[in-house]
Amino acid sequence: MSEIDKATVAKIARLSRIKIDEEKQAALAGELNNILGWIEQLEEVDTDGIEPMASVVDTKLKWRTDVITDGDKQESVLKNAPKAEYGFFAVPKVIE
Amino acid sequence: MTDLNKLKIAEARDLLGKGELSSVELTEAHISAVEASKPLNAYIESTSEIARTQAKSADAQIKAGNQKGMTGIPVGIKDLFATKGVHTQACSKILDGFKPEYESTVTQNLWDDGAVMLGKLNMDEFAMGSSNETSFYGNVLNPWRLKTAAGEKDTVPGGSSGGSVSAVAGFAAMGATASDTGGSIRQPAAFTGTFGIKPTYGRCSRFGMVAFASSLDQAGVITRDVRDGAIMLESISGFDPKDSTSAKLDVPNFEAALTGDIKGLKVGIPAEYRLEGTPQEILDIWDKGIQWMKEAGAEIVEISLPHTKYALPTYYIVAPAEASSNLARYDGVRYGLRETVDGDGLIPMYEETRAAGFGEEVQRRIMIGTYVLSAGYYDAYYLKAQRVRQLISRDFKEAFEKCDVILTPTAPSAAFEFGAKSDDPLAMYLNDVFTVPASLAGIPGSSVPAGLDKDGLPLGLQILGKAWDEETVLKVSHVLEMAAAFTHQPSEWWR
Numbered sequence A: 001m002s003e004i005d006k007a008t009v010a011k012i013a014r015l016s017r018i019k020i021d022e023e024k025q026a027a028l029a030g031e032l033n034n035i036l037g038w039i040e041q042l043e044e045v046d047t048d049g050i051e052p053m054a055s056v057v058d059t060k061l062k063w064r065t066d067v068i069t070d071g072d073k074q075e076s077v078l079k080n081a082p083k084a085e086y087g088f089f090a091v092p093k094v095i096e
Numbered sequence B: 001m002t003d004l005n006k007l008k009i010a011e012a013r014d015l016l017g018k019g020e021l022s023s024v025e026l027t028e029a030h031i032s033a034v035e036a037s038k039p040l041n042a043y044i045e046s047t048s049e050i051a052r053t054q055a056k057s058a059d060a061q062i063k064a065g066n067q068k069g070m071t072g073i074p075v076g077i078k079d080l081f082a083t084k085g086v087h088t089q090a091c092s093k094i095l096d097g098f099k100p101e102y103e104s105t106v107t108q109n110l111w112d113d114g115a116v117m118l119g120k121l122n123m124d125e126f127a128m129g130s131s132n133e134t135s136f137y138g139n140v141l142n143p144w145r146l147k148t149a150a151g152e153k154d155t156v157p158g159g160s161s162g163g164s165v166s167a168v169a170g171f172a173a174m175g176a177t178a179s180d181t182g183g184s185i186r187q188p189a190a191f192t193g194t195f196g197i198k199p200t201y202g203r204c205s206r207f208g209m210v211a212f213a214s215s216l217d218q219a220g221v222i223t224r225d226v227r228d229g230a231i232m233l234e235s236i237s238g239f240d241p242k243d244s245t246s247a248k249l250d251v252p253n254f255e256a257a258l259t260g261d262i263k264g265l266k267v268g269i270p271a272e273y274r275l276e277g278t279p280q281e282i283l284d285i286w287d288k289g290i291q292w293m294k295e296a297g298a299e300i301v302e303i304s305l306p307h308t309k310y311a312l313p314t315y316y317i318v319a320p321a322e323a324s325s326n327l328a329r330y331d332g333v334r335y336g337l338r339e340t341v342d343g344d345g346l347i348p349m350y351e352e353t354r355a356a357g358f359g360e361e362v363q364r365r366i367m368i369g370t371y372v373l374s375a376g377y378y379d380a381y382y383l384k385a386q387r388v389r390q391l392i393s394r395d396f397k398e399a400f401e402k403c404d405v406i407l408t409p410t411a412p413s414a415a416f417e418f419g420a421k422s423d424d425p426l427a428m429y430l431n432d433v434f435t436v437p438a439s440l441a442g443i444p445g446s447s448v449p450a451g452l453d454k455d456g457l458p459l460g461l462q463i464l465g466k467a468w469d470e471e472t473v474l475k476v477s478h479v480l481e482m483a484a485a486f487t488h489q490p491s492e493w494w495r
Helices: A006-016 A022-044 A074-078 B002-006 B009-017 B023-036 B048-063 B105-112 B162-169 B186-192 B226-236 B280-295 B308-329 B346-357 B360-373 B378-399 B425-432 B436-441 B470-484
Strands: B043-046 B074-078 B116-121 B146-148 B151-153 B175-180 B195-198 B218-223 B266-270 B299-303 B405-409 B445-452 B458-465
Touching: A006 A022, A006 B360, A022 B308, A022 B360, A022 B378, A022 B425, B002 B023, B009 B023, B009 B048, B009 B226, B023 B043, B023 B048, B023 B074, B023 B116, B043 B162, B048 B116, B074 B162, B105 B116, B105 B175, B105 B226, B116 B162, B162 B175, B162 B186, B162 B218, B175 B226, B186 B195, B186 B445, B186 B458, B195 B226, B195 B470, B218 B226, B226 B445, B226 B470, B266 B280, B280 B299, B280 B405, B280 B445, B280 B458, B280 B470, B308 B360, B308 B378, B308 B425, B308 B436, B360 B378, B378 B436, B405 B470, B445 B470, B458 B470
Parallel strands: B074 B116, B074 B175, B266 B299, B266 B405
Antiparallel strands: B043 B116, B146 B151, B175 B218, B195 B218, B195 B445, B405 B458, B445 B458
């Protein structure tokens, strides 16, 4: 596996949408390398022909009829929003 | 009146039923205990007015002949469970001010059974931690203190359900809801001399639980003994159409499983849990547990769980991967905190909000999760981990062909001092070494107080069972509890 450096930390931070100040990047790179280095012992395990496990219990996901069972909750949905206007979530300007 | 706080749920239920105690009295005693427990920092929000209303209604239900298992019983709720109109933040700053417009199914089940809500309990932020040192609301203290020659020292309550165990061990709740992703019910139960049980994945609805790692998260309970655990677990369990992973199975009468009879039952002892470096005291209490099982007429069977060693690294791929996806919803738009950056647009707002709102451990795990899911690494890390997870689960299935339950220590240490592991994420992760494998396999597990170590701190033993067989886990836990006769209590130094 590749070594995580400051540039990788900056890239993961951007993908994670978390602002990481430059002076913190080196320390975080060290921690992530430690953890990922330890994780790499999984390479010892022979997993050829093993199906990846997506669900722990042997049940199929349930289906239901595609009908509305709930609704008309605009007020509730917006109640906790930091900013709501005209019945919508409001965010900083996206398009000039 | 202080004695009312020390009643067990079963005892209180019987007194309430006979009319020898009212829920109003019981609740008032607990509201005072919540107040007195402030030094423990177990509660982050007290809901005494709701409790008083619910207690009155419980007394009326009992009078009308409608008593259920939890009617009139005051409990605490982990801050991970959505409670309508009441503080729900999973102890994170990013959910600042969030008061959900809905109720989690687990808590709704409790209120439908007449339970009384004392307040919201502290926890590690988003349930990420094994010592309750990552909460936005500060550390929770363990009621049990380390006894050294130089005096008593504070210890961590374990995590992430630190507030839940501290409130129950500290007599400030008769029981508490908790949640377990990699051991967050069992490890803190062991650290505080309480009983904790995590049921099979799918036994309880996850609707309204703040999500950490959806394929692992499962609700459970913390109580002061096994019988109470059975009563409360039965109340929170059951099918819920609002959670597609909740199982359509009848909930057994868990209390009826406590027969005291385990003659002929096969108890598996996994060779791989005898880890190098495990303190002798932990191995000794395990040996004692094996002896107690034999004396109760169970048969001891040596079993092998060959992939045990790989459970923790597997967990630290799967859980952060799911967390990075689940926690993407905290972006400053729909609820909670928003950090605005004037004129900078949407993405800087996301980035500033998440930097300010998430604590260090949560940021670290989101970063790991993002990395292992990112282009070029998905197969090498995430798919590999899902394959190893299959092998870990298969180990348990094969073991359960030879035995009915598995007995192990709950944690590789007793409660430790604050700061002892918090600077080293890896050292902290290793504390979950005995609990994580069962979480990955989705099977039920409990922790039973088994004894004290040389410093006067509780040690727990873990019972694991087959999927959907909580009854046998509870039955064996109960026999273990009787054999261990753990009657120690913490000195109430905080009062």
